[in-house]
Amino acid sequence: MNLLVLMIALPLLTAFLLSSINRISTLAARWIGPLVLLATAVIGLSVWPQLGAAPLALQWGGFQAPLGITLYADQFALLFALAMTIGTLLLWPRSAENQLRSSSLALLLAGTGSGLALSGDLFNIYVFYELMTVVSYGLIAGRGTSGSFASTLRYLVISGFGAALALAGIALVYQATGTLNLAQLAQLAPEKLNNLQGFAAFVLMLIGFGVKAELFPVNMWVPEVYATASSRVSALLAGVVSKLALLIIMRLLILVFHQPEALTVLLVLGILGVASGELAAWRARDLNRMLAFSSIGQLGVMFIALSIPGNAGIFAALAVMVHHLFLKPSMFLLAERWGGSIEKLAGAARTSPIAAALFVLLALSLIGVPPLPGFWAKLLVIMPMLALDQPLYYLAVFVMLAAASLEANYLFRVVMKLYDKQPAATSHKVHATADLATALFLGGGLIAAVFMLVPLADRLDSIAAQATDVSTYIQTVAPQQLQSGRVQ
């Protein structure tokens, strides 16, 4: 027994009971959600140190793997479970009209995201992923504008398509191996999945789970959704949820799929994502859309990093993910009051100097100007690719550097507008205190990382090393061998 399952169970329980609680006391209904998330975050943090020594495997319902469902917690998984919980807490949705429903959805998102990160069973991952998708429909449509309904519909169609592909991929894996437990799959994969069927399963699951990870070409929903959803929801989806989808792909890559072709697919799609995302961001004339496209580009960098064989790739991807985890939500919060055409931003720095200064720092880190963390993250991706000495990896480096100059161009265009001497005709809105404080907290944390780069890098390296340790994964879960036999 371990309290870790409460990170999943308690938010779900609270979400179910919220409308009953609201009957008794509206005040309690308003505060119980954040309090529960605080409690689950504390539970997660208290487990964190013990996972450094050895990862932990739990069996839901106490049934032995592979018949029962495994929950596998290492620091890699817990990092993102905590990111989901704390991220939801910081970006708690505030809507006047639908507060009760938004609170329920936020709780469900936190519980589901934690479960997704910690799950060790392929079908269980699929169900968590589906639930997270349905919750995000609600969060996006929760704004109640016709634009948000239209973008939700587009997101729904693409997600449904992706889910069908992912399910087909899972079916292929199950057909070949007869198990869904990731530890057992890791045992069987070299023998049974190192073939065309395994590769097909990987591509199907990559595209399916890639929908949320903003993978090229299934990212058509991104600009519309981030432009129409509320900025807190955009920050959650772009900042945290996309990383969870990436985490599944990383787990599959580490444990199950070892084909070199899989890495090539990741590399090509990553390059296309960076190129298309950054070019579209460069052409965008609206801050929210620009950030959405640039997030596609950033996720592309993560896919490129994943395509580097061995620990170096996972380490680099983890560094870029953590950087983006702090940076993107902060930028979306700043964009809350700066929506619409960029032209209207002229002189906005005068009315909100702190926000403008923070935006400049974040933009510099996003481009990758030393000594900000973004530079080191990109360096971790580029260095091992140069060492590999292969044409496609050189192309990836070239695209990343070209993308950085594009990023510099469009972000400085915004910064120049912010500090324009001639203010726009319309007056600028000042940021809500809560938004600005959260943005400062996240952005400040990112900038503060400059002063402890070496210990942070060591920590991330040890997390990556633990995540890539397949034999420990198998031993910790220790699935029992099933008698093989034919259908009678």
Added chain:
Amino acid sequence: MRRFTAALFLLGLGVMIAAIYQHMDFSNTAVNAGQAINAVAAEETGAANFVTSVVLAYRGIDTLLELTILFTAAMIGGMVLGRRRVDAPRDPDAGFILRTGADLLFPLLLVVGLYIILHGHLTPGGGFQGGVILASAFFLPLLARPGSSINQDVISIVEGLAGATFIIIGLLAMFDGKEFLTPLLDKGELGALISAGTLPILYLAVGIKVGSELAGLLAHLAEAEALD
């Protein structure tokens, strides 16, 4: 551009399916998990219906998540649907036969639904199937009399409490020092109505939850404005 991408994707998918079809060994599918469950399920869970033992015990967390998906979908449905103008026209009441039929069917559907839910651990059926029948029992009167309505507040409280029951039973196992969602209570005699520990209680919660959610969702759909 979009058509080109779509064509490229379909081509890729087609090649992939063809290749898989060539290579897949259809005669030798690994179904080891099924046999393993057949061997141990009766002893470990006490449910005569092994499908139920998979749904509620071995993969109980998946079922909880499916319930949550339904809960979320119903909630979003309530958020998006069911807005009508005050003066919007309603469908007229159905004829005498449908109204009387609905009244007569109501108790029958209730009994059948509950029977299927309560025997879920013994015979095919269970909370999901029985829940749908319960929902139809409450929805049929709405079809017969479009002017009447279901109290959505009551529904949201009932579904919340049913879902909470599922989780609380899971949490009780943790107080006992076991893992979350471990079946509790005495397993009883295989095949008896009162057997399989907490599984029937879980299925009852599932049934009530599915029933109230579907009824609520259908009522929201019925609330939508009638076409002229």
